[in-house]
Amino acid sequence: MSLQDAFYGTVHDYPGGCESLAPRMKTTPAVLRNKANPNSTTNIPSLQDADRAMALTGDFRILHALCENHGHVAIRTDAQGDSGDLAVLELVTHVWAANGNVGAAVDATLADGRVEVRELKAVRAAIYRTQQAMLSMLARLEEMAEPAAEGR
CATH class of the missing domain: 1.10.260 (434 Repressor (Amino-terminal Domain))
Known part of the structure; x- marks a missing residue:
């Protein structure tokens, strides 16, 4: 965009x-x-x-x-609320949906056997949303992580 x-x-x-x-x-x-x-x-x-x-x-x-x-992805870094199992599962489903959107965008791009520059805009946007969803999921898991016990 x-x-x-x-x-x-x-x-x-x-x-x-x-x-x-x-x-x-x-x-x-x-x-x-x-x-x-x-x-x-x-x-x-x-x-x-x-x-x-x-x-x-x-x-x-x-x-x-x-x-x-500019080849970057933005995600919120402040506390995002609930870090429970259901919240993480919700983020996983966002990742799955975003991956499906990447597949659909690539499929549409390749449908006519050619890749045109104008078609890459949709692929790029779908990949961006996937990266964003994955980084959000990682941030949520990091919030949930327990410190490593000494001696492990």
Whole structure:
């Protein structure tokens, strides 16, 4: 996903859209709408705009787009709540689903016997989601890990 598309989605998917988010971002709805407009060449969102939008909305598409564009994966590192067996099982099912999405994306790419650059976008996004799910599962297991006993 492009950064501009991620910013657009973050702004417009916020409840009430630009009109509700703009005052919280200390700007006008018109300026925020222009910054979110992928066709605008005059109002460009700054890093501060992106940071503020993510903080206010809790929507991290911008962060994930940045990571994906540069070969990184973002996962939450703060406490994620329940670390019990059911929570880990839920994360395992997310990994399975994400792996299935990778397979489906690769299958769709290869269906016509050719791999086109435009098709790789879906494969890349599916792989990113799989990496994210696996790292989230690892983080949860690390939260559950007991310290090694001395002498083992």
